[in-house]
Amino acid sequence: MTQVPQNLKYTDDHEWVRAEADGSVVVGITDHAQHALGELVYVELPDAGRKVARGDAMAVVESTKAASDVYAPLAGEVIEGNPALASQPELVNTDPYGEGWLLRLRPDDAAALAGLKDSAAYSQLLAAEG
Amino acid sequence: MRREDLIFEQSRPGRRASTHAPATIAAIDDLPASVLREAPPPLPEVSELQVVRHFTRLSQLNFSIDTHFYPLGSCTMKYNPRVSNTLAMLPGFLARHPLEPDSHAQGVLESLFDLQELLKAATGMSGVSLTPMAGAQGEFAGIAMIRAWHLARGDTGRTQIIVPDAAHGTNPATASMCGCEAIEIPTGPDGDVDIDALRRAVGPKTAGIMLTNPSTLGVFERRISEIADIVHAAGGLLYYDGANLNAILGRALPAGMGFDVVHINLHKTFSTPHGGGGPGAGVVAVNSRLEPFLPIPIVGKRDGSYVWLSEADRPQSIGRLSGFMGNTGILLRAYVYMRLLGAEGMRRVSGYATLNANYLSTRLAAAGFTIAYPQRRASHEFIISLKDVARDTGATAMDFAKALLDRGFHAPTTYFPLLVPECLLIEPTETETRQELDAFVQALCEIRDLAFRDVGELKRAPQTTPVRRLDDVRAARQLDLVWHSRSGTVN
Numbered sequence: 207m208t209q210v211p212q213n214l215k216y217t218d219d220h221e222w223v224r225a226e227a228d229g230s231v232v233v234g235i236t237d238h239a240q241h242a243l244g245e246l247v248y249v250e251l252p253d254a255g256r257k258v259a260r261g262d263a264m265a266v267v268e269s270t271k272a273a274s275d276v277y278a279p280l281a282g283e284v285i286e287g288n289p290a291l292a293s294q295p296e297l298v299n300t301d302p303y304g305e306g307w308l309l310r311l312r313p314d315d316a317a318a319l320a321g322l323k324d325s326a327a328y329s330q331l332l333a334a335e336g
Numbered sequence: 337m338r339r340e341d342l343i344f345e346q347s348r349p350g351r352r353a354s355t356h357a358p359a360t361i362a363a364i365d366d367l368p369a370s371v372l373r374e375a376p377p378p379l380p381e382v383s384e385l386q387v388v389r390h391f392t393r394l395s396q397l398n399f400s401i402d403t404h405f406y407p408l409g410s411c412t413m414k415y416n417p418r419v420s421n422t423l424a425m426l427p428g429f430l431a432r433h434p435l436e437p438d439s440h441a442q443g444v445l446e447s448l449f450d451l452q453e454l455l456k457a458a459t460g461m462s463g464v465s466l467t468p469m470a471g472a473q474g475e476f477a478g479i480a481m482i483r484a485w486h487l488a489r490g491d492t493g494r495t496q497i498i499v500p501d502a503a504h505g506t507n508p509a510t511a512s513m514c515g516c517e518a519i520e521i522p523t524g525p526d527g528d529v530d531i532d533a534l535r536r537a538v539g540p541k542t543a544g545i546m547l548t549n550p551s552t553l554g555v556f557e558r559r560i561s562e563i564a565d566i567v568h569a570a571g572g573l574l575y576y577d578g579a580n581l582n583a584i585l586g587r588a589l590p591a592g593m594g595f596d597v598v599h600i601n602l603h604k605t606f607s608t609p610h611g612g613g614g615p616g617a618g619v620v621a622v623n624s625r626l627e628p629f630l631p632i633p634i635v636g637k638r639d640g641s642y643v644w645l646s647e648a649d650r651p652q653s654i655g656r657l658s659g660f661m662g663n664t665g666i667l668l669r670a671y672v673y674m675r676l677l678g679a680e681g682m683r684r685v686s687g688y689a690t691l692n693a694n695y696l697s698t699r700l701a702a703a704g705f706t707i708a709y710p711q712r713r714a715s716h717e718f719i720i721s722l723k724d725v726a727r728d729t730g731a732t733a734m735d736f737a738k739a740l741l742d743r744g745f746h747a748p749t750t751y752f753p754l755l756v757p758e759c760l761l762i763e764p765t766e767t768e769t770r771q772e773l774d775a776f777v778q779a780l781c782e783i784r785d786l787a788f789r790d791v792g793e794l795k796r797a798p799q800t801t802p803v804r805r806l807d808d809v810r811a812a813r814q815l816d817l818v819w820h821s822r823s824g825t826v827n
Binding site for chain 2: 242270296
């Protein structure tokens with residue numbers, strides 16, 4: 207069964223977002239997304255300091271099936287990418303909401319987080335996609 | 337199955353195969369000593385029988401169009417007529433050298449000139465260059481010409497190429513290689529380009545759009561004229577990716593749809609060997625506005641003789657893409673194929689290619705498979721989605737692909753286009769019989785039955801191939817392309 211943790215926010219493109227105490231957010235791809243992609247073989251992350259607009263393609267996750275863009279869920283500045291993914295892209299598959307996080311962002315507007323889907327709405331989206 | 341040793345591994349010192357040198361062999365005793373080898377080249381030392389067995393066995397390991405149905409979507413794996421090979425290998429063609437004077441090569445030049453004319457007729461375009469060595473180079477030439485046209489008008493700000501999300505992955509790669517940015521636009525639920533998204537995407541930065549028609553979803557882009565008007569009105573040009581030209585051959589012209597440049601994979605539509613048996617040929621055809629920018633060399637006619645046109649004749653050309661004049665042997669095969677078919681034969685190609693695809697699609701739908709765009713008539717290819725089977729049994733499109741190999745069929749294209757989950761993109765081509773198509777339907781039904789009965793057994797496929805299921809994940813994560821001999825040394 208696909209996991210959809212309740213403490214996270216979600217996008218229609220299957221990214222998750224977690225608010226941190228320091229005002230930054232952590233971004234990853236959902237359990238559903240990693241399952242659909244299959245085993246990842248490469249993750250391309252943006253450099254720290256890059257400014258992204260909401261919806262910008264900011265990272266690439268590549269499996270043996272496909273290379274897919276990961277879109278910025280919020281406008282902001284990249285603080286860091288997950289350094290572990292360079293040698294262990296499979297962490298995204300084994301622990302998508304934990305060790306397999308993709309990057310940290312400093313959002314331009316922290317309030318924009320409220321505009322994303324909650325876990326119930328994201329679960330509904332998954333159910334609708336069948 | 338026994339592993340076939342490399343010919344170098346079979347080598348033993350002193351073992352020989354004899355051959356007779358032709359009496360007419362050119363004397364080389366006038367070569368200066370400084371260019372002569374001191375030691376023989378390190379070739380494998382094997383007997384004639386070893387050579388015969390080795391290459392016969394290798395050929396038997398091959399899964400090829402000569403041995404199996406090969407419905408690889410968007411690749412047009414059709415039969416390559418033997419007569420094309422035979423005629424392209426006439427001694428007069430084989431003995432030509434690229435540096436010989438044009439006057440010594442009038443036969444091959446005339447053949448290539450005629451091929452240029454035939455391709456103009458097949459696309460409705462006014463100029464052709466045969467020089468791109470493969471499809472990717474044809475794409476590069478096409479977008480490079482669009483860029484050159486904008487720059488020649490002093491319009492330097494057009495750096496965006498619009499690419500639908502159903503496009504071949506090579507399209508955005510081409511845009512990037514030509515210094516442009518690929519702008520992706522979505523596909524509507526019926527498989528056509530989202531026109532509203534296109535309207536929003538075009539503007540003063542638009543260099544052009546790359547379209548495949550019929551698209552990789554296996555449906556004809558019905559609003560192509562409207563798309564052409566939108567892109568042209570915005571100042572951009574239209575590039576036709578010729579991957580699926582087989583579907584419309586002799587029935588619709590890319591020029592008539594409003595395209596400015598077309599690349600044609602001769603190795604697909606015009607039936608020259610490919611898929612490891614290549615090389616390819618990605619010729620480009622253009623309308624009059626792009627003609628000055630065609631890559632050289634091009635065959636021209638001057639004072640009744642055929643000549644290679646060069647920089648002096650085409651000063652605005654995007655230049656040369658290879659040392660000489662494209663893959664001439666492949667060009668000749670395509671020329672023979674076109675001459676044998678004639679205009680009427682080409683109409684039959686697209687007619688039967690489309691009929692076969694729709695027959696297969698209809699039979700698979702009747703057998704309960706999910707057709708991705710059931711409301712649309714298939715062009716020469718179509719998509720089934722195995723999403724339901726995957727949900728109910730855990731068997732994936734990849735498992736189906738592997739199991740087909742055991743049943744004597746090459747797998748269709750898997751997991752492409754990316755828009756359709758667990759998909760197979762199936763292109764039967766015009767050269768298959770109804771019996772072969774029926775057998776393919778039967779095989780897919782058997783595999784689905786196996787998925788419901790014993791998915792573990794299905795996941796052990798393939799069991800009859802020289803190598804079993806490869807660890808493609810590990811291969812991608814730890815890429816190692818160096819051959820290691822059995823003794824552990826790297827040769």
